[in-house]
Amino acid sequence: MRRKLTNWLVDAAFCLFAVVFSMLIADSVLPADLSATARAVEDTLWALACAAVFVRRRWPVALAVVLVLAGIWAHLLTGPTLVALFTVAAHRPPRVTAWVAAVALAPAPLVVVRQVLEPEPDRFARGVVFFFLILGSIGWGLYIRSRRQLIASLRERAERAAVDARRQAREDMAREMHDVLAHRLSLLSVHAGALEFHPGAPPAEVQRAAGVIRESAHQALQDLREVIGVLRRPENGERPQPVLTDLERLAAESRAAGMNVALDQRVGAPEEAPPVAGRTAYRIVQEGLTNARKHAADAPVTVTVSGGPGAGLTVEVCNPAPGGSQRGPIPGAGQGLIGLAERASLAGGRLEHRQAGDRFLLTAWLPWPG
Incomplete structure (x- = not known):
């Protein structure tokens, strides 16, 4: 040499x-x-x-x-x-x-x-x-x-830190894309399934379902553009993240898709919730609604959010156990709950999911400093 x-x-x-x-x-x-x-x-x-x-x-x-x-x-x-x-x-x-x-x-x-x-x-x-x-x-x-x-x-x-940072960025991006796209695509699947199982539905109902499908597809593409845009231009900052007050909008979207969603928000001032706790709670509810659409699309879903400064934020999503839907199950990678547990842990909280009788419960606690 x-x-x-x-x-x-x-x-x-x-x-x-x-x-x-x-x-x-x-x-x-x-x-x-x-x-x-x-x-x-x-x-x-x-x-x-x-x-x-x-x-x-x-x-x-x-x-x-x-x-x-x-x-x-x-x-x-x-x-x-x-x-x-x-x-x-x-x-x-x-x-x-x-x-x-x-x-x-x-x-x-x-x-x-x-x-x-x-x-x-x-x-x-x-x-x-x-x-x-x-x-x-x-x-x-x-x-x-x-x-x-x-x-x-x-x-x-x-x-090594740079490699870990790149891996963490990829994991965060994959988790964000899963949370965003799974919600939108499940809406598409629900309405497409409704048209498939009811070919003789009234034209007004078909038109409404087609409109929801078009809007959901458009929104999914928009969300995908935003996520990829952040990946290509990280110096411009992150895309706007949801907060606790966005739960009403999320529930309204699900109701528009035909779901029976009851949102019980017992937080006195949700706009004052910490950004990390609010964003994590939103993603937990979003994934819970997505799973409910996959496995129990026709059953009622109850979302309860409670807590406050010092006591923390408690989120519970309750829906019938899988198997009650007349439509075929929507396929999934099975990574949603794992990703939610990671999100909750990173936010300093914890997440549990279990089946109680004929009900499936998704419960999370997130810190809210006093």
């Missing part, structure tokens, strides 16, 4: 650091009585060590160990050694870094013992500075490694 230009530039910068660092310390670390041959060997090893910086990414551990061991005899390898130790700490696991650091710091006790046996302040000071430089390079490498891991973790977390 070809190296990136930035990697070449970084390696060149580290090589330059090694060269400059070794040149700065040369006068203080090279013995004064060094022969010309020994100085040539020192310079050759120093040049090779500085050039080896360019392979530090491929063999960081081997390079660091070789430079540490070679530094026992050579005097100008401190700069390349610091770069190699930094690379190990920044790119290798902490366990490997610990082993390399142990090798690099192994001569430290010998320096202390030698100072005790043969005191030489300048030599001891150089040794202390050297080992502090080793610790500094390793510590800086560990910092860079932990920072890189932190950035990678934050990036991964952000990507």
Whole structure:
């Protein structure tokens, strides 16, 4: 794999650091009585060590160990050694870094013992500075490694949050389309079924049913356009959401479709209900009426809404148990009640559905802070 230009530039910068660092310390670390041959060997090893910086990414551990061991005899390898130790700490696991650091710091006790046996302040000071430089390079490498891991973790977390947000948006959109379209399409099915089972109905009744079918189809298309429009242009905000006061309109639509719906609203000021609670209550009643049309189209349905600030909002939809309709059941995916339970839970409430004798009850409680 070809190296990136930035990697070449970084390696060149580290090589330059090694060269400059070794040149700065040369006068203080090279013995004064060094022969010309020994100085040539020192310079050759120093040049090779500085050039080896360019392979530090491929063999960081081997390079660091070789430079540490070679530094026992050579005097100008401190700069390349610091770069190699930094690379190990920044790119290798902490366990490997610990082993390399142990090798690099192994001569430290010998320096202390030698100072005790043969005191030489300048030599001891150089040794202390050297080992502090080793610790500094390793510590800086560990910092860079932990920072890189932190950035990678934050990036991964952000990507995961974006995926979760997209999935949640899809689920919300699917739930919204189900709630809206299932209600409209069930109206279409009811009136189409009425025309099918009563082909000899009076023209006025046929005309009324056809008008309801046309209006329901038009409204379903309009709702679908609004939902898809929000999906395409999320920056424009969400589509207008229903509130608790819209229950009267919902019940009127169902009555116009031929259902026997009794709405008992015992909320003193429904316009003051929290938007989330009102919207969720509307969707619960909407789904309850849709299910009633599917399974008991000719039977009466009772919708009761009660509560207020502090006590919460209670919604109950009661209709005969499935099986009482003379028409065939309207097909469904069976996801409506699951979606309602999720809606109620997201709103901080709860939802239950059960069959009590020959009646089917859909009950929900939603919070309404006082």
